[in-house]
Amino acid sequence: MGLVDANGTPLYVEERGAGPGEPLVLLHGGYGAGESFAPVLPELAEGRRVFLVDLQGHGRSPDADRPLRPETMADDVAALIGRLGLGRADVLGYSMGAGVALRTVIQYPAVVRRLVAVSFPARRSGWFPEVTAEMDRMDAGMAEAMRRSPLHERYERLAPRVEDWPVLVAKTAEMLGREYDWTSExxxxxxxxxxxxxxxxxxxxxxxxxxxxxxxxxxxxxxxDHSGRPVSRLAVLPGATHHDLLSSPLLGGAVVPFLDADLPGAAG
Incomplete structure (x- = not known):
């Protein structure tokens, strides 16, 4: 599909799949891109339209003159769902993208039918302490060292302005250092x-x-008789870490039945 204007922010979007299932919007993690979902995409796109979105400053989407925030990226996602004429959609986010997905359903409940949040806590202290300590050590100066990483390889291959790499690192470091607690929401x-x-x-x-x-x-x-079970569900995938969840052969088998299920008490 290419670049789509969403809330004044150009976002790169690719559409895959077809069929009668509810449309599904995929939101990648930090330093990622829509292509991060390649391992699980065939399962997700069987029987439904899937939209792979490159968020602000990631992949093929240009940066915007603002900080990286889950809240403002959620504004973009909600606007994108409208711009694509979807009305509402299922939204799946991983890591940073799960934070954006959570903010989308919190800020725009009418545009999200079902939510899948992969590996992201509802408050910052939900991460292990060593993880937040690592986040706190991140700064703009890490951009040069990270040029040798697979994350930079992807950025160099996809970004419309490869010279903006230090900007992305600085904005990501600043975002990761911010406290948040969304539990009440x-x-x-x-x-x-x-x-x-x-x-x-x-x-x-x-x-x-x-x-x-x-x-x-x-x-x-x-x-x-399942009368006491909640509408929402929890999946803990064995043999996986935060870093390789999208490659788990069990991920599609957890997500697709949830998206397709006839859930008592759920609208639509």
């Missing part, structure tokens, strides 16, 4: 939500349980 989410984590994730297991509880999960026995 998460508890108000009404869209059916699937949380996906690895069994060796960067997010603490205790926070995973807390996050699921905010959505009504893990609070009671689901009962033999």
């Amino acid at each position: 998460v508890s108000g989410i009404t869209a059916p939500t699937l949380l996906v984590f690895a069994d060796a994730d960067a997010v603490r297991p205790a926070h995973v349980a807390e996050f699921f509880a905010l959505l009504g999960g893990g609070l009671r026995d689901g009962r033999r």
Whole structure:
């Protein structure tokens, strides 16, 4: 599809798949791009239209004259859903993209039918302490050292202005250092939500349980007839970490049934 104007921000979008299923918008992690979903894309695109989005300053999307914030990128995603004529869509985000997906359903509940949040906490302290310590050590000066990384290789291959790499690193470092706590807003989410984590994730297991509880999960026995189970779901994928979740052969099998399920009490 190429660049699509969303809220005044040009976003690069690719459309894959076809079929009667609800449209699905995919949001990548930090320093990533829509192509990050390549390992799981065939499963996700079977029977539905899938839109791979490069977020602000990532992949083939140019940067904008503003900081990187989940809240403003959520403005872009909501505008994009409207611009594409989808009305509403299912939204799946990974890592930073999961933060953007969460903010999208919080700020624009009418445009998200179902949410899949992969490996992202509802508050910053949900990360393991060593993870937040690593985030706090990030600064603009890391741009040069990161030029030898696969992250820079992708950026160099896709970015419309490869000279903006230091800008992306500086903005990402600043975003990662910000405190946030969305727990009160998460508890108000009404869209059916699937949380996906690895069994060796960067997010603490205790926070995973807390996050699921905010959505009504893990609070009671689901009962033999499923009358006690929540609409939202939790998947913990074995043999995976935060860094390789998108390559897990189990990811599609967790996501697709959730998107296709007839969920009691869910609209649409």
